[in-house]
Amino acid sequence: MKITQVFTVGRPLPVVWDFFHDIPRVAACVPGAEYLGEKEDGRHSGRVTTKVGPFQASFEGEAEVTYDEGTHAVTANGKGVDRKGASRGKLAMTCTCEAAGDATKVTVDADIQLSGPIAQFGRTSLFNEVAGVLVQSFVQNTEAQLAPLASVEAASAGQAQAMPAPVPPTKPVSGTSLILASLKAWIVALFRRKEAGRNA
16 A cells, blocks of 8 residues: 655754654654664664554564665665564655755655555555554654754854753554544545435
């Protein structure tokens, strides 16, 4: 399934682009993600944990990350396995950054392939809703990570130094958030079917 998300980070392009080169810091901003380190071949290993009611999956795997400095695009190709639940996942993702005044617009294009028990949640509408929830948390955490740098820049420019925003601790993906996202997706789909029936 293919998912596209667009969001804006309230920091200039050079700052956000440098941030995306720091994979441990980026991983710390992703809900449910844990960075496990860089391997000898340059790939990055990590773990992503999700919980939905009684269903839980902890995908552990690795990804190859490449950067295009000319287009400010970062590409990640990875795969992971949930050893307890026997679910598997593959991800091909590209994040493109572009200046939007004093902020940065980020476009994420992802292609996700799932197999095993987790595939029952693999409806595109649900994953788009879930992605929206996760992106919102990621943006908040990213801006919190970049806030101390903004304070240092303000101080060096002779301005009053602001208190850096605290970085929220990384937690597993919230089951409540996923359930609410699922409910929202179901309601939207229901109204679309009713509207289509009226227009038929």
